[in-house]
Amino acid sequence: MYSSSVSESRYVGRFAPSPTGLLHMGSLMAAVASFLEARIRGGQWLLRIEDLDPPREFAGAANSFLQTLSRFGLCWDGEPVWQSSRSQRYEEVLAILLEQGLAYPCRCTRKMLQQDGLIGVDGMRYSGRCRAAGLLHEGRVAYRLRVPDAVCVVHDRVQGNITQNLQADVGDFVLKRADQYWAYQLAVVVDDADTGVTHIVRGADLLDSTPRQRYLQQILGLPQPEYLHIPVIANERGEKLSKQTLAPALRSGAEVTQLWQALYLLWQSPPERLRSGSLEQLWEWALQSWDVRKIPAKRSVAVTLDEEFQYKFQ
Missing domain, CATH: 3.40.50.620 (HUPs)
Structure with missing residues (x-):
C-alpha cells in the first residue's frame, strides 16, 4: 500500500x-x-x-x-x-482495516463506558464489549481498531521515549464515530502519509496519542515520521x-x-x-x-x- x-x-x-x-x-x-x-x-x-x-x-x-x-x-x-x-480516502483505509479483521463495528455509548469504569491515559478506557460481538455494519455504529496487549515505544526528540501498552492504557480506539464523523487518529495518520510528511512538530498535549498513530502506521505499512513535542x-x-x-x-x-x-x-x-x-x-x-x-x-x-x-x- x-x-x-x-x-x-x-x-x-x-x-x-x-x-x-x-x-x-x-x-x-x-x-x-x-x-x-x-x-x-x-x-x-x-x-x-x-x-x-x-x-x-x-x-x-x-x-x-x-x-x-x-x-x-x-x-x-x-x-x-x-x-x-478527504472522507472518501478515509473510507478506503477503513475498508482495508475491516477486511483484514483489524477493525470492527461498535455500539457502545459513553454511558456504557462510564459503567465499565476503566481509566486510561485519555480518561475512560474501552473494555472491548463489542470486540467479539460480530455486529452488522448497519445502524448507528462506530468503528474501532483492535489493539494488542503489547508495549509500543516511540522516540521523541524533546520528550525522549514514550512507552505505552495500547490495550492497558487506551483500549481499542475509535476510527469513525457513531455520528459518522472521522476520528482524529485515523485522519491524521492517513493525511501525513499521503502528503509525505517526514517530521511532526506539535504540542505535548498530543504526546499520549502518538503510540496509537505509530501503531496505525505500522499495520498499514506507512512511513513512520519523527516526532518532536514542545x-x-x-x-x-x-x-x-x-x-x-x-x-x-x-x-x-x-x-x-x-x-x-x-x-x-x-x-x-x-x-x-x-x-x-x-x-x-x-x-x-x-x-x-x-x-x-x-x-x-x-x-x-x-x-x-x-x-x-x-x-x-x-
Whole structure:
C-alpha cells in the first residue's frame, strides 16, 4: 500500500490547526517551531486544516488561519489540505482495516463506558464489549481498531521515549464515530502519509496519542515520521492555554511582539532589541539561532499573562 522507507535527505513538516477557535499563543508556538525546523533543514512546510468536527467549529476560524499565518510571515508550501474533503480516502483505509479483521463495528455509548469504569491515559478506557460481538455494519455504529496487549515505544526528540501498552492504557480506539464523523487518529495518520510528511512538530498535549498513530502506521505499512513535542503553556491551575480555557486570540497589528513572545516561550532567548524591530529582522535572527536543544523535556510549563498581553514563565 505504501513504502515504509523515508529518505534521510528529505524533510517535510506541517502545521495542522483545528478550527474550533481562533489561533492563540500556543498555536503560534507550534507553528513557529514546526516552521523553523523545516526551514533550517531546507525542507517543506505544509498546512492542513483539521476540520473534522463541524459541531465544534468556530465560524470563520478556518479561513482566518490562512490570513493570520500570512501576517506573521509563516508561508506554507503548496495548497492547504482540508480534511473535510478527504472522507472518501478515509473510507478506503477503513475498508482495508475491516477486511483484514483489524477493525470492527461498535455500539457502545459513553454511558456504557462510564459503567465499565476503566481509566486510561485519555480518561475512560474501552473494555472491548463489542470486540467479539460480530455486529452488522448497519445502524448507528462506530468503528474501532483492535489493539494488542503489547508495549509500543516511540522516540521523541524533546520528550525522549514514550512507552505505552495500547490495550492497558487506551483500549481499542475509535476510527469513525457513531455520528459518522472521522476520528482524529485515523485522519491524521492517513493525511501525513499521503502528503509525505517526514517530521511532526506539535504540542505535548498530543504526546499520549502518538503510540496509537505509530501503531496505525505500522499495520498499514506507512512511513513512520519523527516526532518532536514542545511543552504546552498552562495557566496557574495547570490547564493548557487553549480555545477551551479562553486563551486570547492572536492580535492583528502586534505580530512582532507576539512572535518574539513565541520564541521566548520556546526557550530561544530572543534579544530584547528585536521586540521593537521588524518582522523580517526577527525571522532572520530566528532562522540563524533556532536550537531545539534548548527546549526542556516537559509536557507543560506554567505562564502568566499580564494586562499588556505579555506572557512570562511563572
